[in-house]
């Protein structure tokens with residue numbers, strides 16, 4: 064006979080423990096209460112979630128907790144705590160990166176096996192090293208952009224698309240020695256027929272949602288998730304085709320793709336090479352293209368900045384320079400401080416890569432910037448999030464204003480409060496190449512064109528911070 068009294072007592076205590084744990088977690092860190100059942104899931108999945116992050120940071124402080132259903136997410140925007148977490152090398156949070164796995168798979172971004180990650184990071188960073196040949200590739204594609212603009216003189220061009228197309232072409236050639244021919248897909252009527260672009264548009268908005276709520280992948284009840292998975296399959300097919308074509312080629316090239324292929328059967332599998340191609344193409348293209356759009360917007364919004372950068376480039380004879388090493392030299396922060404501070408401020412205000420998600424392996428104590436002790440619990444997801452940090456008045460006076468001068472001269476930016484490329488050993492692998500591309504592109508447009516727009520630029524959270532809708536620019540040659 065079952066003793067029902069014992070069952071009822073056990074059930075009673077279980078319910079008490081669940082409710083107690085839940086309420087203890089509720090008072091864990093301050094934050095929005097949200098809905099009792101789903102917490103702040105609606106805000107977390109909104110395309111304007113970046114505005115909520117800033118609002119929550121201003122209302123609840125530099126460390127705040129948000130509920131995704133019954134799971135707490137802890138946003139860390141305190142420079143001192145961020146630095147300590149990075150220094151202690153806390154691992155990436157398995158649960159969250161599981162949500163990015165459908166796209167990134169065994170690629171570097173979501174690779175959590177330490178030894179494989181170390182090996183892959185080493186060979187990929189070696190492939191990204193040679194800057195002079197990269198400058199030549201950048202210049203070649205910027206000439207293609209010039210030819211495109213010449214054909215469309217005095218016409219409005221949707222720059223959000225143009226930026227993705229030439230960045231894809233550049234990444235394809237720099238990393239894989241492959242000609243994606245994306246820009247060619249923008250036809251005379253300015254209609255776009257680029258499958259990779261369409262795949263990205265269908266994948267990225269849903270991907271961030273799957274990162275925040277990985278159950279969306281496990282139980283794909285939403286048609287948007289199933290649609291994303293279909294488009295990922297198409298990208299995988301495309302990457303497999305690239306591997307097949309390259310494997311069949313007799314002569315090998317000195318590029319990352321051939322190095323990865325040569326390791327199939329030892330440290331790589333067909334699947335991992337495919338995933339590296341996709342991860343690098345997406346990570347390399349999307350945030351860089353978005354940064355260039357934001358930078359162009361700020362140039363047009365701040366004509367005095369544009370003029371100062373133009374004078375700086377003229378003083379350095381940039382326009383008559385064609386030697387890659389000299390070009391890199393001129394664009395270095397020591398020679399072009401105004402251009403560099405401008406780019407830094409663009410990435411502070413509109414940094415497209417939000418940060419990194421770490422996990423707390425055991426109970427850990429830290430001291431925050433105010434000298435107050437704080438504690439994290441095992442398994443806590445810690446989002447080291449730059450968007451709210453970069454918009455905090457504690458670290459940036461007049462944080463909502465675009466002031467590049469804050470990065471010039473004796474810079475008083477607190478360590479841990481500026482990290483558009485994350486930091487520590489899992490920082491962005493493409494930081495140098497992205498900065499080089501952004502500066503080369505801006506210098507090219509500033510030296511060769513007058514540009515204007517009637518559009519205002521709207522932003523949305525779409526895996527990265529991205530432009531929303533069209534942003535049309537008219538370019539006229541100088």
Ligand code: HEM
Nearest residue numbers: 171172346347350351416418419484485489491492493497
């Ligand atoms: C403005 C442009 C870029 C921004 C703002 C950016 C930002 C970031 C951030 C914040 C991370 C850390 C993500 C995390 O820990 O979850 C990251 C990682 C990464 N980025 Fe970038 N990125 C940019 C461009 C690039 C480019 C051009 C490439 C490749 C050519 C690239 C490749 C990667 C890779 C492979 C990782 C993963 C590194 C690892 O886990 O070891 N990124 N990026």
